Amino acid sequence: MTVVPNLSRAAGRPKPRSSAWRGILYIAPAMALVILFFVIPVMMTAWMSLHAWPLMGAQRWIGINNYIRMINDTRFLSALRFTALYTVVATIAIFAVAFPLALFVEKHRRFVGAYRTVIFLPVVVGLATASLLWVWLANVDSGFIGPLLRALGIVERSPNLLASFDSAFLTIIIMVVWKIAGFTMIILLTGLQAIPADIVEAARIDGAKRWQRFRYLTLPLMRRTIALALIISVTGSILAFDQFYIMTAGGPQNRMISVVYYIFNQSFVSFNLGYGASLSIVLLAILVAISIVQLWLLKVGDDKA
Incomplete structure (x- = not known):
């Protein structure tokens, strides 16, 4: 007995190759934008980093000398240390304010x-x-x-908050928290609202206290949301520039120069475009490495779960 295949059903089924090309067609505009505004600029920056590239005059190939130079560049290393300090303090401060706010407005x-x-x-x-x-x-x-500080009796006369490192650093941290905490709050709020209400209610009925529900229920279920907010906060802090350029101009005593600020100085103040390009490539590598580590930690958490 010969089995006749259902040709009509087979003819109506889309071919895998056709579906693949259709998918490529859909993402082609986004791919073109990424290639045009990210891949090509990064390739051009990498090419510039291998040259002595003055603002005016001929470029000269120097290989990896720009990368060797930054190893002994004490100002760049100082900018790295300050950026790391700022990133840690700013991220902790933002989360310390944003999480309670998210819990408050979630009710x-x-x-x-x-x-x-x-x-x-x-x-x-x-x-x-x-x-x-x-x-x-x-x-x-x-x-x-x-x-305001005088009225509260904290000081006797108005201080110059941007004159010393400690007070200027604290002022910038407060400004950044005021500016960014609301955005982080919204991200965390979406995670809180995604937690099923029946799970929380079941934990409450079983006798779990508020802190126990937060520790063993809310935090684990919000791990992905917290990871997203953390990546955004860390990346934004590493790329900080405006607040240091506008509020302190890198001072006092050039102690508040971030990595991006140092790249700006090298590229557009000293006109060492090649060296500035090499610094940009290193900064990109640092950001990629940090993001990979954060995503790996998130995956490890999934495996444990």
Whole structure:
């Protein structure tokens, strides 16, 4: 007995190769943008990093000399140390403020929409604008912070908050938390709202206290959301530039120069475009390495789960 295949059903089934080409066609515009605005610039930067590339004049091939140079560049190493310090402190401070805010606005209470809006409002302000605003707030003569500290009895006269490293660093951290915490809060809020309410209610009925529910239920279920917020915060902190350029101009005593600020100085102040390009490639490698480690830790957590 001969079995006749259902030709009509086979004819109507899309071919795998056709589906693959259709998928490539769909992502082609995004691929073109990535190639045009990321891949090609990175390749050009890598090529520039292998040259002595002045702003004016002929370029000269020097191989990896720019990369060898940065090993003994004490100012670059100092910028790396300061950027690492800033990244750790800023990330911890942002999460310390954003997580309680997310827990606060996640509850159904009166005016919760207004609370969310007010907390998120600083996010829509540009970082350069926010930096200029806080320069004015910290001004000794016309600022608001100095008179407030005097009124609270903390100081006897208005301090110059941007004159010393400690006070300037603290002022910038407070400004960044004020500016960014609302964005991190929204990310964490989406994770909180994705937790099934019946699971939380079951834990509460079983006698789990609020801290136990947070420790053993909320945090594990929000691990992916926290990882996303952490990657965004760490990446943004490593790439920090505006606040240091506008608020302190790298001071006092050039102790607040971040890696991006140092790249800017080398490329557009000293016009060492080749060396600035090599610094940019190294910074890109650091960002990729940190992201890989964070994603690997997230995968390890999945395996344990």
